[in-house]
Amino acid sequence: MKKNKEKKTFQKTLDALSKSKKYYPLFFVLILLLYIADFVVCRMLSVGGNPPPIMLAGQPIPLGAITGAVSNLGNICIILLVVFFGEIGFYTALGILLLQFPLVFQSIIVHHNLSNIPGVFGNILTILAIIIIYIRNNKANEYQERMRDQAVTDRLTGLPNRFACSELLDKLIKDSKKFALVHIDINSFKGINSTMGYESGNKVLIEIAKRWKNIADAGTSGTLDFVARVNGDEYVLIIRGYHSKTGIMKTIKHYEAVLGDRLTIDGCDFFITASFGYAEYPSDAKTPDSLFSYADAALTEVKARKSSVHILHFTPDLLKTERTLEIEGKIRDALKKDSLFFHLQPQYDMSHKLRGFEALARIKDADGQIMSPAEFIPVAEKVGLIDKLDSAVFRKAAVFFGELRARTGNSLILSLNASVRHLMKNDFLEELKELLKSSGLPAEQLEIEITESIMIDSAEKALQCINDIRAMGIKLAIDDFGTGYSSLSYLSNFPADLLKIDKSFIDKMNDSDKAKKYVEAIISLGHIMGFSVISEGVEEPEQLETLKEIGCDLIQGYIWGRPMPQEDAEQLVLAELSTE
Missing domain, CATH: 3.30.70.270 (Reverse transcriptase/Diguanylate cyclase domain)
Structure with a gap:
């Protein structure tokens, strides 16, 4: 800010000096007119004997007084010429002053007009004054040039800065x-x-x-x-x-x-x-x-x-990298300050009975607005922070749900998303055990959502981990089914409880008979494998009716419930329990 202010001030000074040069001809003409007037009056005094005074407001003003005033005004203009117009002003002023000497000496010697003698000394003093001003101006200009050079030059290399x-x-x-x-x-x-x-x-x-x-x-x-x-x-x-x-x-x-x-x-x-x-x-x-x-x-x-x-x-796509760095910083800051929080989206059966909630991570932007998970989740995965983000949501959501269960006695399901990186950590099972212990939540009320892509990354290790989770009594759900590339042979051995159909299929379901049959096939496949099936992203009444028609078990979407803060989720649970 300071550099910008100095730059603007410096530029204004340069602009002012630049504009002043435009008035040089006008200034020069004014000085010439003053000295011509002075010369005319001097001639009148020298050759006209004793000319009558000029009357002003009934008072006589001698011509000698007028010529003195004109001469002084001219000297002031001469000095200003040097001050404002530098070298060209100095030489112009010096030339005008020197040209006066022959006329003054002629008046003194030829016409014996001794009244001009003080004017000679006045001109000499004016010449000395403008020389002093000129020298000081030159030094000031040299200093300004040095300062400008320093302001725009890198001291180490001599290059511009x-x-x-x-x-x-x-x-x-x-x-x-x-x-x-x-x-x-x-x-x-x-x-x-x-x-x-x-x-x-x-x-x-x-x-x-x-x-x-x-x-x-x-x-x-x-x-x-x-x-x-x-x-x-x-x-x-x-x-x-x-x-x-x-x-x-x-x-x-x-x-x-x-x-x-x-x-x-x-x-x-x-x-x-x-x-x-x-x-x-x-x-x-x-x-x-x-x-x-x-x-x-x-x-x-x-x-x-x-x-x-x-x-x-x-x-333009490089700006995404800049945005990625910005988002990464916000994720790290949220983890450091433990300010990451969660919202809960309700899940229902087809009769609109509350089954449970999915906990969804949330981070606030600098302006207090909630960032889109579609924006920060991929970044967290890319920079290796997704497991820390998962753990923070696990801990906070489980504590809340455990306290809610203690207050209400509900048997609802808390569904938590586990990334591949998180699931593959050696201490993941210990983390789950500690989670159940600290929250007081029964294992059967906890559900871990994993994507089918885990079967691609490390199928053998994944199956071992999944079996261990199931042995603890925790439920398992396959998230975003249909978007991955796992084989049916792997899925048939997958000890899951729930299969989640991705929103992208629900969005297109009523566009064509083929799309509808595709969703119906996924539901049938899930049932064959012994899974319950839930559809994500249900927003339209037509989608809901179609899903009922083709045998879907559960619904999650805006049509029956958006993601909500803890307080709203608690009110929803209390309202649900009061109707039972």
């Missing part, structure tokens, strides 16, 4: 000039610092900057290039004057190639590589912040790939 880079971006965007912004990061630079020390690391950065500056200054890349060091081992390259993306790639490869030459620092040889991520204006982004962000997203992705290709152009 982030401030200079931002100024150029603002100008290019204002002028609607096409360009590419390349974010560059030196690979494994931390290793150089840690093994050789920061001094050697700085020398490496200086040498890299020197090589790249030579390319930019000489124009050997074939494009107009601007190189800046923006942070640590990070640089920015702005490329202009290219005709296609091929031109951008050619230029970047030129900068990449010069790093391939051996770099010797303090007797040690280094072979440096770098990663490049770039975005184009205006096709990819139209603001400096977006360009930096998108180029950085491309850079992050190309470094993560760890391939032999070190250059990547930004594409």
